[in-house]
Amino acid sequence: MKRVFNLVLLALLAGVTSVQAQTARKFTLPLTDDGKAEMVCFLPQNPSGKAIVGVPGGGYSVLSNSHEGMMASDWLNKQGIAYFVVNYRLPQGDRTKPISDVENGFRTVRDSAAVWGINPRDVGIMGFSAGGHLASVISTLSPFEVRPDFTILFYPVISMDERVSHKWSCINFLGEEGHNDPKLVNAYSTNQAVRRHLTPPACIISASDDRLVPFVTNGLEYYKAMRNAGNDCAMYVYPTGDHGFGFGPWFKYHDQMLDDLGAWLKARQTPKPDAIRVACIGNSITDGFGIDMAGAYGYPAELQKLLGKDYWVKNFGVSSRTLLNKGDYPYMNEQAWRDALAFKPDVVIIKLGTNDSKPENWQYGAEFQQDLEQMLTTLCPALAQPVAKKGKKAKKAVAPQKPQIFLCTPIPAFKSTWNISDSVIVNEIIPIQQAVAKKYGVHVIDLHTLYANDGDKMLDDGIHPDGKGAHRMAEIIAAEMKK
Numbered sequence: 001m002k003r004v005f006n007l008v009l010l011a012l013l014a015g016v017t018s019v020q021a022q023t024a025r026k027f028t029l030p031l032t033d034d035g036k037a038e039m040v041c042f043l044p045q046n047p048s049g050k051a052i053v054g055v056p057g058g059g060y061s062v063l064s065n066s067h068e069g070m071m072a073s074d075w076l077n078k079q080g081i082a083y084f085v086v087n088y089r090l091p092q093g094d095r096t097k098p099i100s101d102v103e104n105g106f107r108t109v110r111d112s113a114a115v116w117g118i119n120p121r122d123v124g125i126m127g128f129s130a131g132g133h134l135a136s137v138i139s140t141l142s143p144f145e146v147r148p149d150f151t152i153l154f155y156p157v158i159s160m161d162e163r164v165s166h167k168w169s170c171i172n173f174l175g176e177e178g179h180n181d182p183k184l185v186n187a188y189s190t191n192q193a194v195r196r197h198l199t200p201p202a203c204i205i206s207a208s209d210d211r212l213v214p215f216v217t218n219g220l221e222y223y224k225a226m227r228n229a230g231n232d233c234a235m236y237v238y239p240t241g242d243h244g245f246g247f248g249p250w251f252k253y254h255d256q257m258l259d260d261l262g263a264w265l266k267a268r269q270t271p272k273p274d275a276i277r278v279a280c281i282g283n284s285i286t287d288g289f290g291i292d293m294a295g296a297y298g299y300p301a302e303l304q305k306l307l308g309k310d311y312w313v314k315n316f317g318v319s320s321r322t323l324l325n326k327g328d329y330p331y332m333n334e335q336a337w338r339d340a341l342a343f344k345p346d347v348v349i350i351k352l353g354t355n356d357s358k359p360e361n362w363q364y365g366a367e368f369q370q371d372l373e374q375m376l377t378t379l380c381p382a383l384a385q386p387v388a389k390k391g392k393k394a395k396k397a398v399a400p401q402k403p404q405i406f407l408c409t410p411i412p413a414f415k416s417t418w419n420i421s422d423s424v425i426v427n428e429i430i431p432i433q434q435a436v437a438k439k440y441g442v443h444v445i446d447l448h449t450l451y452a453n454d455g456d457k458m459l460d461d462g463i464h465p466d467g468k469g470a471h472r473m474a475e476i477i478a479a480e481m482k483k
Contacts, residue, residue: 057129132156286317415462
């Protein structure tokens with residue numbers, strides 16, 4: 001009996017030694033003043049720079065933070081990934097509690113990135129079941145500053161419609177009254193909140209025979225929303241496993257799941273911490289209208305390939321948008337505009353004006369200059385500050401910009417589809433752009449001239465570049481940036 005006990009003890013000690021060999025440091029931090037929310041931190045022995053914030057499940061009534069929390073630490077630390085389990089407060093009628101706890105966890109990880117050996121632009125989230133819903137809320141609805149760089153969802157609750165989801169997760173999150181409010185149900189059914197280019201890449205893991213949270217009306221709906229938006233998303237559905245397997249070794253496909261997840265994590269292209277940040281602001285031409293998987297093949301993605309790993313190019317384009325604040329769909333009213341500012345870019349490429357040329361929008365053309373100036377001075381407040389020169393009146397600054405701004409003229413409208421007028425673009429919009437650029441010392445990229453011979457690289461509408469056209473635009477812009 002004593003011999004058996006010693007063998008067991010040795011096995012336990014070996015397990016502890018193995019964990020210690022991979023986990024350099026484990027500690028717990030409070031996330032609220034009262035200590036009711038906390039974050040358990042596992043820092044790896046050999047950090048890769050990647051980090052994941054874990055969000056346990058439990059139907060928003062308990063926290064299943066063993067196999068859906070702590071148990072993942074050893075495997076992640078072996079990959080060099082720092083891991084942080086958020087033991088969040090349960091809603092109990094106030095959904096802002098768990099949301100703010102996870103956001104505070106993210107804020108702490110990014111604020112401490114340099115100390116903990118983490119790339120602040122390579123911090124993901126991993127949620128299980130109801131924690132998967134919470135992770136998807138953070139991924140779709142939280143501000144840019146605390147939005148993850150990638151998302152891992154294990155058998156997630158996605159819909160807040162209890163008829164097709166986990167009833168008690170819906171009730172516990174939205175509250176006794178809220179779960180019957182169609183507006184709240186829609187607002188927090190996160191497949192409805194996915195945004196093109198703005199929602200981070202996702203990996204969804206589930207079992208086909210999940211009887212608690214139906215995969216077809218939850219995880220699959222999130223995948224469909226991501227794919228329809230052209231966002232990067234992977235989905236691994238195993239034949240059996242039901243619900244709640246997490247990182248438990250009892251899951252029949254445990255090893256295969258770890259291989260799949262590990263391969264997905266390794267395949268992600270991660271920006272260097274010191275990469276030059278490039279924000280591409282624009283309408284559907286920037287967005288990549290008509291180009292399938294525009295996140296990978298639109299002009300900003302092609303620009304990323306041309307500029308290389310020393311740059312980090314993000315697409316903030318939104319279809320149909322105008323520069324004019326009185327246009328039918330003003331760009332500066334969009335989440336993409338707020339995200340572009342929060343991105344804190346080093347370089348901004350503005351390509352707006354095509355939709356402004358429509359008669360219904362250009363009736364407000366007298367305000368185009370002031371709206372363009374508003375955009376420039378919001379992006380770079382220093383441009384709005386006068387500089388006093390000795391013996392002369394104060395005049396506008398043309399000092400080096402931060403960020404550096406490139407103002408693109410619209411590409412030619414080869415057809416007048418949707419009432420878009422190339423005549424208005426040439427004779428009215430471009431002269432205003434050139435005058436404003438001169439006033440503020442902003443560099444102009446004359447796409448209208450440089451793209452004029454590329455009418456064969458357009459979709460049938462004559463307004464939007466096809467895939468070859470997107471690459472051509474990227475070539476022009478990259479060459480101008482490097483001058």
